Amino acid sequence: MSNQKLEYDAALGGRVTLPTHIPTYHYAAGALREIKSLIADAQQTRSTKLIFQSLPKHMRRRAMSHHPKRLPRKYRSAHKSQMGKSGNTAAIKKRPSRKYRRRPKNLMREYLRRQRRHIWLETHIWHAKRFHMVDRWGYKLPYASCDKTYRACYRASAQHCLVQDISFYCCVELQGNIDLLCAGFARLTSSECGLSIGAKTYLSGRREGSIELFRDGKYPAGALQRASFMWRPITDVNSDKRTLWLWLHPCGATTTIEELVQVFDLKSTKHKKLPLSGEKLSTEDNKEQPTKEETKESKQSNTKEQPLRFWTQTKAFELNRHYANADGTLELLVLKNSFNRFRLTGPRSQEVLANSLRAYQIRETTNSNEPDHWLSQLDSEQRRIHETQANYCRSALRLNTPSELLSNMVLGLNIVDPRLQRPIKRTKAGVVEAAPKGSKPAQLLMDAPACLPTSALWDKELRERLGNKMLSIHDYCQLRQKHAVVPGMPCAFEQSMQPLPVLLVQRPGSQQPRYKRLGYGCGWDIIAPARYGLVLWLTLIMWGARPGGLREFDTVAREAGAELHLPDTVAGVEQAATAAADRRARYFRLPPNKRCNYRKYAVVSPFSAPFGQLVRDWRQETDDSANQFFVLRQRDLLQRIDTSLRRKQKLPGPKELPAGCLVQVQLRLLRRGSLHENAIICLPTRADLKRRLKQLKRDDQAPVYCEPPLPDLNERPRRDLRLAHKRLLKRLRGRRVREKRKLQETSTQRVHIRAANTAALVREHFAEMCRLWLPMEPAATTNSVRRQCTREVFGYVTSASFSFTEATVCAVGYVTAGGLRQLLSDGQQSPLCLVRDPDSRDYRFSSLKVNLDVSMP
Amino acid sequence: MDNNSTERGAKPRNNRHKQQQNNRAHHRVVRKVPPRVYNDNRNIYITSKSDIKAQQKRCEDILNSGVNEIYLHCMGFSITRGLNLALRLIKNSEGALSYAINTSTLRLVDELHPLCDEDDITFRHRNNSALHIKIYNSNLFNIIVPKLPAQPALPKPDHSEDRRQTYSARQQTPRKPQQQKQFKTKKTKPTDK
Structure with missing residues (x-):
């Protein structure tokens, strides 16, 4: 090969051998590598400085970091991305000026963009300036005024005038033979809940009626909602076709419309399958929409000859959804937002x-100046x-x-x-x-x-x-x-x-x-x-x-002593679920020393009312439908319960009053105390009644009974878990610090600590902690709801507050029939029950009245 | 706050519900809100459900605000309450107030809501006795009213006009404080408790 010479290199401190010649491709490859690394270095600066800091002195300007335009143009995008990462909003795209935003065209475009997710009412903008707006049932609705108007609104409803926009109610127009309509609605409701839709008093159209809707043939379970309806007054005496408007609450509207479509055997007219006759093979004919009579006839004639040949007509846009049954005698039109x-x-x-x-x-006078309008x-x-x-x-x-x-x-x-x-x-x-x-x-x-x-x-x-x-x-x-x-x-x-x-x-x-x-x-x-x-x-x-x-x-x-959505309807179930989620989230937002320990208070379900499990526990015999409950809506039965409560008689027997039914009652606190949602309604014992008499004598306002606190068995596991979790996090951090130090030793630049990535771990710990904080879900266990505390629970409160009409704390709740029976069998002077808030241990006496007009509003 | 039991001398409520049980099969009786003739703050409609002390205070406040006369209207079961209230007001005023009583019969209409689909809504007439108590300031002569051309002789039941004129009179003659009788000065404990 080549002869090598040894030369002295002062930098290395020894003799280095240098080759006499090198292959060009080795040299080129080395140069290439060098160039590559140079380019990479130039592109990705390792300096910790920001871009505007790295500029030479003579190119720097004052307030450069705030105004990207003071930088040379080629640095601007890099500068903006750097600023954006640091959370500095100055570099983020500026909000257009108010003048620009307020131009009618731009304002309208913005409104349309915002309406894409939720429907706005026509009074939306008026409300949005004055009310807290919430997303509910696909609409953006006003919740309450930004002013303090709670009491003012009550006064308005009692003495003056309170006005509310309920345009979100969905109107459904049904048109067809009256017998057909009545037969269909008879499947959806029951005669026990009041007058049917075809009652004579409503049929003339002079009164608006309301019916309870249930799933097809599922009465008394499977309640959908209460819907008000009005018949169109008879316009044509000869035809037996009548028109009906049904006003549905938007929460259960889709379910109800589905049920109506199923019961009346309706089909959407958005997609129509039209028969393909021989004359209409040309495309021009197909585009024309044949009239209804023609289609019907040709359909009937064609189905025999060529059953498989048809074409599908699809309407691209339907403002109001329209359904019709097969022979066109019944039509359903969803008049939403009209x-x-x-x-x-x-x-x-x-x-x-x-x-x-x-x-x-x-x-x-019919002169020419008379304005021309419909009237x-x-x-x-x-x-x-x-x-x-x-x-x-x-x-x-x-x-x-x-x-x-x-x-x-x-x-x-x-x-x-x-x-x-x-x-x-x-x-x-x-x-x-x-x-x-x-x-x-x-x-x-x-x-x-x-x-x-x-x-x-x-x-x-x-x-x-x-x-x-x-x-x-x-x-x-x-x-x-x-x-x-x-x-x-x-x-x-x-x-x-x-x-x-x-x-x-x-x-x-x-x-x-x-x-x-x-x-x-x-x-x-x-x-x-x-x-x-x-x-x-x-x-x-x-x-x-x-x-x-x-x-x-x-x-x-x-x-008024009623409730808008009963707990067994679609809207009631949804409302209870969202309220429970809200309460739970709020509970865990509190610091641990501000949370009340429901395990100690012997409260099984602090955030929602477990009516299914309550009914299950009050049932004598157990079968598979034990968890099913429904609200009693039969007026005559409620009337009998009411009279027996007032006169201390026996309740109707279990055959008439099934164990799965709940009775809506209005509770009224007799003395001091307040009530909140999800309070439990309990049966008093004889000792409680005696104690009440004593307290009455001494004018003692103290609670009649205090639940003895239970030991919380989870206290220690919670502490252990928390400590273990903290220790684990600390250990992980220590590991990362050590790793960083190790890297720093070998590196010339500053090394940053690795991101923690413990989000999953923390979430898991939080879930476990929540489980240890809260009592077991009654749905998941077989623990009794009825005997959760020292007094027997027979009902739950769903809405409670200070009532201005009664001048005391009042609540609306639901009690089981079995519990009422036991309450009456005790033979008290007047039926009283005990109530207790979920976050308190105090029981207080309250009177109860049965509401006869369930879901009146 | 159930004041029904504490009402003194009240006649018992009638047992009409027993009669209703017979015709329950056909309809349900729904009572309407009884009509009011006047709806201003000088006509007070008495209900036996409100607290009697609150009603008394309301009447006293109205009288102390310079109104010369108020009318208490009561009907049926609340007649006793109205009488009690009027007597209490007069007793507490130490002779400053007098009263005049009128009786009348109100013709009320009840709705009979049907219980089966075949029936239509029907109506029922019912009479109820009513009492109208006028309580007025008897020592009107205390107030010096200057002679004015448009001065009415005495207040008449036509209230809308009445109020306007008393208002104008009050504006023109600033009332002296010692002439205004304060009825609430002496609070006697009601003896009927």
Whole structure:
């Protein structure tokens, strides 16, 4: 090979052999490696400095880190990414200016983007400025006002007028043969729960009814929801086709519609399978939609000859979902978001309505200046109906409270645009005019004309036309700006604004004077066509109605001694589950020394009411359906329970009163103390009653009995677990530190400690800790709910608070039939029960009353 | 706060529910809210469910605020309560208040809700006795009212007009504090307890 020479290298301190020649490819490969590493170094700086710090002095500018534009352009993107990583928002894309965002086009685009996930009501923007908004049932709904209005809303509902937007209720239109409809609904409900849908009192359409819906043939289990309905008054005497509106709560609406579709054997008309006849083979013919009669005929004829040849027609977009049965005798149309429904509660809603709704006056003269709208094309009969309705409404709204009128009455009315009826300033509505001496409320009640419920609102085309032809708020304001000489005075152009039909539905409020003050919660519902929501809402608000949110539904129901969603309905189950999750999350957000130890308090289920297990424990015999429970809705049975409670008689036997049923009761604390949701209702012992008498004598307000604290067996395991977990985390960290140190020894740059990656570990520990904190779930174990503490549990409270109508703490709860029977067999003076909050050990006495109108609101 | 048991001299509630049991098979009786003639703060409708002390305080507050007369309307079972309340007010006022009583019969309508599908809603008339007690300030002469051209002779039951005029009169004649009789000064313990 080559002869090697030894040379002296001072740097290495010895002799180094250097080759005399090298192969070029070795040299090139080395150079290449060197270049590569140089490029890599240049691309990825190892310096800990930021980009703007690494610039030479003469290129640096003041406040460079905040303004990327002061950097040379090629460094800007790198700078932005560096700033973004450090959480410095200055470098993140700037929010566009307010001026830009407020441009109508951009504002509208933003609104549409935000509506993609949740549907907005028409009054959404008004509410969003003033209310806490929550996501519920696919809508964005107002929960409660940002102001403190809890008590004010109660006052409004009791003495003035509370208005709530309930447009989220889903309206379902059913059209078909009346016998078919009644037979179908008979499968979904039971005659024990009250009048059926085809009762004579509802069929004329003059009253709104309500029915309990169950799954097909599953009564009494499988409750869906309570739905109110109204029949369209008979328009054509000859045909037996009738139309029905069913108002469904959005929580159970999809389930209910599915059930309706199944019961009536309906098919969606979105996808239609149409037969392919010989003439229609060309594509042009296929595009045309054949009329219904043709399709039916050709279908029948074709199914025999060529059963397999068809084509599918699919509608790309269906605003209102439409279903029909096979022979077209029954149709179902989901009229979601095509109405606005506002709920007015309180006696003053009369004045508010009388001021904000003015019946349209049809002028007799038919000159050319007469505005051309739908109301001017009426025939004489319809005009007469319109006049009658206007007169009746005027005198009905003069009464002192809505509950003096026929209960659940439906009243149609054609009114002028509500924008014309506003006061200049927000004022409390006063009495419009004194009632004339001759008119008596009894006459209004008994001699109501038959044409009252007739309304043009039932007409679908008219509703669409109304929405399209409506003068928008913006146009109205512009017109007023142009024409109004004196601010606030009426203008000439306002005469030509189109009238609109509305339906007023009376709600009678409390009808049991023994249970709750007569007429509490009475009011009106207004149903208005779509797009008129905000206009009407603002008029009502201007006349002094107090706006309320979802919270007010619960409070009004609780004050009335009822509950909005029963625990066995779809909505009730969902509500209980979300509330339980919320309470649980809140409990574990507290520091451990602020959490109450439910194991010590002998509370089995602190966050939800385990009705299934409660019913199971109260059952005499055990079978497979032991966990099934349902709320008792039979009025006559409830009446008998009520009388036997009041007169201390025996309850109906277990054959009539099955063990799986729950009775809704209103509890009332007799003395001091407060109640919350999920409190337990217990049977008192003889000693408790004696002690109560003693306390009454001494005027002692102390709780009648205190649950002795149980030892918590999990206390030690919890401590061990916590210590072990801490130790483990510490050990892992020590390991990482050592690893880092080791790396640092061999490296010239600064080495950072490795990320912990213990999230899974911590989560697992937290779950285990939660399990050790809480008592065992009653659903998972066979532990008794009935005998969870020293007193026997026979019910649970679902909503409780201080009640303004009763001036004490009141609660709505459910008790088992077996428990009631045992309570009565004790032979007390008046039936009293013990209640205890889940986070307290004190038992207090409360009286109980049976609610006869279950799910009244 | 069940005051029914403490009511003195009240006649017992009638046993109408026993009669109702006979026709329970056909319908359910639903009572309506009885009608009110006037709905302002001077007409007080008495209910036996409210606390009697609260009712008394309410009446005293209205009278002390310068209103010369109030009307207590009571019906049926609450007539006794109304009488008790009126007597208590007059007794506590030391002769400053007087009363006048009118009786009447109210014609009430009940709804009969059907219990089976074939029936329609029907109505029932029912009469109930009512009492209207006017409690007024008898020593009106204490207040010096200057002669005014538009001065009414005496307050009449037409309240809307009435109130306006008394208001204007009050504005024109600033009331002297010693002339205003405070009825709540002497609190006597109710003797009927």
